[in-house]
Amino acid sequence: xxxxxxxxxxxxxxxxxxTLQREIVDGELLLHLGKTLGRVAVSFGLAMVTGVAxxxxxxxxxxxxxxxxxxxxxxxxxxxxxxxILCYIWFGLTETAAVLAVTLNKLPSVAVSIREGARAVDTKxxxxxxxxxxxxxxxxxxxxxxxxxxxxFGAARNGLSLIWKVVLVVELIGRSDGxxxxxxxxxxxxxxxxxxxYTLAFMLVIFSIEALLLRPLETRLHRWRA
Numbered sequence: 001x002x003x004x005x006x007x008x009x010x011x012x013x014x015x016x017x018x019t020l021q022r023e024i025v026d027g028e029l030l031l032h033l034g035k036t037l038g039r040v041a042v043s044f045g046l047a048m049v050t051g052v053a054x055x056x057x058x059x060x061x062x063x064x065x066x067x068x069x070x071x072x073x074x075x076x077x078x079x080x081x082x083x084x085i086l087c088y089i090w091f092g093l094t095e096t097a098a099v100l101a102v103t104l105n106k107l108p109s110v111a112v113s114i115r116e117g118a119r120a121v122d123t124k125x126x127x128x129x130x131x132x133x134x135x136x137x138x139x140x141x142x143x144x145x146x147x148x149x150x151x152x153f154g155a156a157r158n159g160l161s162l163i164w165k166v167v168l169v170v171e172l173i174g175r176s177d178g179x180x181x182x183x184x185x186x187x188x189x190x191x192x193x194x195x196x197x198y199t200l201a202f203m204l205v206i207f208s209i210e211a212l213l214l215r216p217l218e219t220r221l222h223r224w225r226a
Contacts, residue, residue, distance in 0.1 A: 011193040020197035028182070029201055035178040037205070039095075039167050043102035044159060050103070051110025051155065058111065059118020068111075075108030080166050084173060093174040105166045110155045117151030153218050157210075164206065 011019075023029035058065040058072075084101040091097035121144060129139040145152075171180025179198055186194040 009190075009192055011196065015193045016196045016200065019193040020200060023194070023197060023201075029198065032177055032179050032182045032198075033201060033205065035175075036167055036171065036180070036202075039099060039102065039170070039178065040160075040163055043099050043106065043167065044156075044163055046099070046103045047106035047110055047159060047163070048156065051107045052114050052152070054107070054111040055114025056118045059115040059121075065115070072108045072111050075104065076112070080105045080169065084166070084170055088174045095175075098170045098175055101170050102163055102166045106159050106163055109162065110159060113151050113155040113158070114148065117148045120151075121147045149218075153214070157214065160206070160209070164202070 020029070054068065054072075058068050083104050087097040087101035087104070091100065125143050125147075126139065129143050134142070167178070168180035168183065171178035172184045175181050179202055183195055183198055186198070
């Protein structure tokens with residue numbers, strides 16, 4: 001239908017691709033996409049490292065699980081928009097506030113996923129490691145973490161799917177660059193072709209990360225099961 005109509009409200013695939021090419025040549029798309037990917041990388045790293053540590057602590061220690069569980073539930077059920085607005089109010093319209101807002105939105109789900117993995121760890125294997133006097137490092141990397149890999153990758157995949165969306169909202173509300181900011185600008189001019197072009201570029205990046213990074217890494221780390 002869009003090929004037949006090719007209107008401003010319903011551009012054809014050719015119009016979208018031409019807009020995408022123009023944005024790439026002008027450097028606008030690469031600039032804003034790079035800013036967004038930087039925020040995604042930092043927020044994802046912080047959320048995963050903190051969430052994994054918190055999840056292991058909660059999964060292995062009932063004493064910590066009970067008080068922290070209430071905070072995690074609160075974090076899971078607080079709307080992302082509320083967290084974003086509060087971070088901007090408390091810390092200003094800064095890069096730190098933007099990254100913190102994204103991290104806080106993702107951290108609770110990582111903690112919950114890893115907590116379940118920590119609870120499912122086979123304690124008999126840990127006992128064998130103790131009997132054979134394996135070092136803590138060897139026990140961690142050869143016995144403990146391999147049992148958490150499915151939960152880690154589940155948290156990573158869910159995390160990326162959430163972080164992409166939250167980052168765009170963060171940029172739309174309080175940043176002057178990034179894909180979210182650019183989409184907001186295009187919306188004001190009702191530039192549907194531009195919006196679809198940035199969406200297409202964004203999706204291509206997501207699929208590339210999944211196909212070229214996550215899947216090969218998951219396959220490699222799961223070889224111990226074969």
